[in-house]
Amino acid sequence: MHAGYSMSLTDIQARIASAEFAADRNIGSARLIAVSKRQPNEAVKTSLQAGQLCFGENQVQEAAGKWPAFRADYPGIELHLIGPLQTNKLRHALDLFDAIHTIDRLKLAGKLASEIQARGKSPQLFIQVNTGEEPQKAGVIPEQADGFIAACRAMDLPIGGLMVIPPVNEEPALHFALLAKIAARNGLSNLSMGMSSDFETAIAFGATHVRVGSAIFGARES
Numbered sequence: 001m002h003a004g005y006s007m008s009l010t011d012i013q014a015r016i017a018s019a020e021f022a023a024d025r026n027i028g029s030a031r032l033i034a035v036s037k038r039q040p041n042e043a044v045k046t047s048l049q050a051g052q053l054c055f056g057e058n059q060v061q062e063a064a065g066k067w068p069a070f071r072a073d074y075p076g077i078e079l080h081l082i083g084p085l086q087t088n089k090l091r092h093a094l095d096l097f098d099a100i101h102t103i104d105r106l107k108l109a110g111k112l113a114s115e116i117q118a119r120g121k122s123p124q125l126f127i128q129v130n131t132g133e134e135p136q137k138a139g140v141i142p143e144q145a146d147g148f149i150a151a152c153r154a155m156d157l158p159i160g161g162l163m164v165i166p167p168v169n170e171e172p173a174l175h176f177a178l179l180a181k182i183a184a185r186n187g188l189s190n191l192s193m194g195m196s197s198d199f200e201t202a203i204a205f206g207a208t209h210v211r212v213g214s215a216i217f218g219a220r221e222s
């Protein structure tokens with residue numbers, strides 16, 4: 001069972017390298033975020049032992065319960081928050097995470113800006129874009145993205161890139177291309193896009209961070 005996890009990890013790493021090669025990109029230019037939400041600690045530990053140090057979680061609470069202990073045992077862990085962030089959990093999130101992918105509203109941006117200023121250091125920051133304009137989904141809609149990025153910059157919030165979760169029943173390539181276009185015209189270099197079912201396509205469209213969970217760890221606990 002343990003061998004299974006690490007074999008999947010090796011397999012995903014190999015597929016990322018092939019996709020980078022096929023897209024004429026440098027090997028290692030797309031960073032693998034292993035999404036460990038609702039996965040057993042044993043599986044996470046096996047991937048840590050195999051050398052994977054970059055992980056994604058979608059809840060502050062769940063991350064707080066498992067990552068401080070792992071950090072104590074494995075130096076060099078980089079933890080990404082890929083789920084929604086409530087302003088009342090913002091300080092806790094800044095204590096735990098090295099990157100936040102889900103900045104999606106001015107109130108959150110403003111509070112982040114002042115807290116980051118007070119601390120004198122910032123995690124890597126991404127704005128989530130709702131390219132499919134789905135009402136139930138977080139993220140700024142494409143036509144408001146340029147204005148939102150400018151507003152964040154006016155607050156001295158050091159935005160490094162954009163993140164997207166495409167609609168489930170649409171061709172993801174269209175959404176990846178749109179995200180890349182918005183990032184390019186705003187001078188942002190990081191693109192967080194691509195999950196288990198579409199990370200190779202995302203790499204072809206310029207993903208710098210792919211978020212892969214079930215393809216590495218298997219189905220999640222509910």
Ligand SMILES: *Cc1c(COP(=O)(O)O)cnc(C)c1O
Pocket residue numbers: 035037058082083165195196197211212213214215
């Ligand atoms: C859960 C999750 C993922 C990983 O999804 P898989 O399909 O298991 O790879 C990626 N991104 C976000 C934002 C998620 O919530």
